[in-house]
Amino acid sequence: MAYTATLKSAIGKLRGCLERAGLGRQGERFAQHGTHTPAGDAPLVLVACSGGRDSLALAALAHIVCGTLGLRCGAMIIDHRMQEGSAGVAAQAASMCVDLGLDPVIVRIVHVNQDGNGPEAAARDARYEAMFDEARACGAQAILLAHTRDDQAETIIMGLMRSGGVDVLDGMRECNNRYDDVMLLRPFLGITRKQTTAICRDLGISWWDDPTNGDNIPQGERLPRDYPLRSRIRHDLMPLLDDIAGGDMAGHLTQYTDIAARDRDYLESKALVAYDSVVTPEETGGSPGCSLDAKAMFSLPAAIRIRVIAMVCANLGIAASIQHIESIECLIVDWHGQGVVSLPSGYQAFRKKHVIRVCQDSGHENR
Numbered sequence: 216m217a218y219t220a221t222l223k224s225a226i227g228k229l230r231g232c233l234e235r236a237g238l239g240r241q242g243e244r245f246a247q248h249g250t251h252t253p254a255g256d257a258p259l260v261l262v263a264c265s266g267g268r269d270s271l272a273l274a275a276l277a278h279i280v281c282g283t284l285g286l287r288c289g290a291m292i293i294d295h296r297m298q299e300g301s302a303g304v305a306a307q308a309a310s311m312c313v314d315l316g317l318d319p320v321i322v323r324i325v326h327v328n329q330d331g332n333g334p335e336a337a338a339r340d341a342r343y344e345a346m347f348d349e350a351r352a353c354g355a356q357a358i359l360l361a362h363t364r365d366d367q368a369e370t371i372i373m374g375l376m377r378s379g380g381v382d383v384l385d386g387m388r389e390c391n392n393r394y395d396d397v398m399l400l401r402p403f404l405g406i407t408r409k410q411t412t413a414i415c416r417d418l419g420i421s422w423w424d425d426p427t428n429g430d431n432i433p434q435g436e437r438l439p440r441d442y443p444l445r446s447r448i449r450h451d452l453m454p455l456l457d458d459i460a461g462g463d464m465a466g467h468l469t470q471y472t473d474i475a476a477r478d479r480d481y482l483e484s485k486a487l488v489a490y491d492s493v494v495t496p497e498e499t500g501g502s503p504g505c506s507l508d509a510k511a512m513f514s515l516p517a518a519i520r521i522r523v524i525a526m527v528c529a530n531l532g533i534a535a536s537i538q539h540i541e542s543i544e545c546l547i548v549d550w551h552g553q554g555v556v557s558l559p560s561g562y563q564a565f566r567k568k569h570v571i572r573v574c575q576d577s578g579h580e581n582r
């Protein structure tokens with residue numbers, strides 16, 4: 216097969232991502248050209264494949280790259296049973312992965328609990344839970360997701376719509392070790408959707424277009440409001456931004472994610488150290504709470520102080536808004552004897568002398 220420049224670039228990115236994640240070449244024989252069969256106990260990676268163009272392109276290239284590194288490469292298809300014909304889409308995706316040579320190819324049906332956060336979030340939660348279960352069950356070291364540079368730009372825009380904080384600027388990470396036994400890898404964050412389309416075409420792969428993406432609705436016509444937010448950003452907003460900016464807004468939005476990630480990691484590491492010295496966990500009235508040393512908090516750099524407060528809220532399971540966090544900060548930097556700050560989940564923050572307590576309402580008697 217003649218490799219196009221797009222194929223070569225995607226292969227290079229995929230290989231680099233696996234190597235950075237510690238999944239490099241398994242022995243010298245894989246340095247030689249030719250086909251080598253990975254050992255039966257070689258590390259296994261599983262491509263999360265929806266049957267769409269991005270994940271089928273990833274499945275095809277992951278099979279090639281893993282073969283050259285001596286890794287085993289399988290696929291996992293989740294059927295959410297949320298659209299008519301989903302079983303057929305999953306079966307078709309599985310059959311493509313088998314034809315491409317991936318092994319094992321797992322299809323898993325999930326039950327999606329529709330909670331308050333909307334169907335997409337519920338589907339994602341169910342999907343991730345099932346993917347980690349399956350990956351653990353077959354001893355896989357990593358799950359490969361096919362998020363592209365376009366997905367990354369959309370994620371940043373959605374983050375800005377929801378929170379507006381600088382922390383959304385790092386987008387999704389290439390390697391997420393949060394689930395320490397199985398890594399989540401996104402090797403295609405530097406690849407555009409146009410390129411994954413070209414890869415599928417080059418390799419003769421036909422893909423499924425999710426109807427909720429609105430690909431069948433002509434450009435220039437807005438998607439109905441009940442389409443997923445991501446689809447509306449992709450279909451309606453991004454072309455408009457490209458037009459206004461006179462260029463590639465997805466490229467512009469994503470070119471600093473690595474720098475933003477470094478900034479965020481640095482600030483968070485400093486905030487973690489500060490947290491340990493200024494926050495004392497406390498149980499009040501049987502529920503978790505904590506006390507903060509207001510004087511020590513005052514001396515912290517503002518960027519760290521606000522993160523410490525956000526960490527306090529997150530650790531107590533309080534879904535605090537920026538207004539809540541700033542009100543707690545006022546107890547430190549603008550203290551004039553103000554009253555309690557009411558927080559979600561029945562929590563309150565209040566200051567007495569140099570101590571700020573964050574506890575549930577039931578803890579009042581201890582004030």
Ligand SMILES: Nc1ncnc2c1ncn2[C@@H]1O[C@H](COP(=O)(O)OP(=O)(O)OP(=O)(O)O)[C@@H](O)[C@H]1O
Pocket residue numbers: 262263264265266267268269270271291292293294295342359360361362366425
């Ligand atoms: N049903 C599924 N089964 C397995 N993996 C999935 C499924 N849906 C999504 N994924 C994985 O999560 C990634 C991101 O999902 P998302 O829904 O944002 O992408 P997508 O636009 O559906 O991508 P694709 O073009 O690959 O279908 C996909 O690229 C794929 O790796």
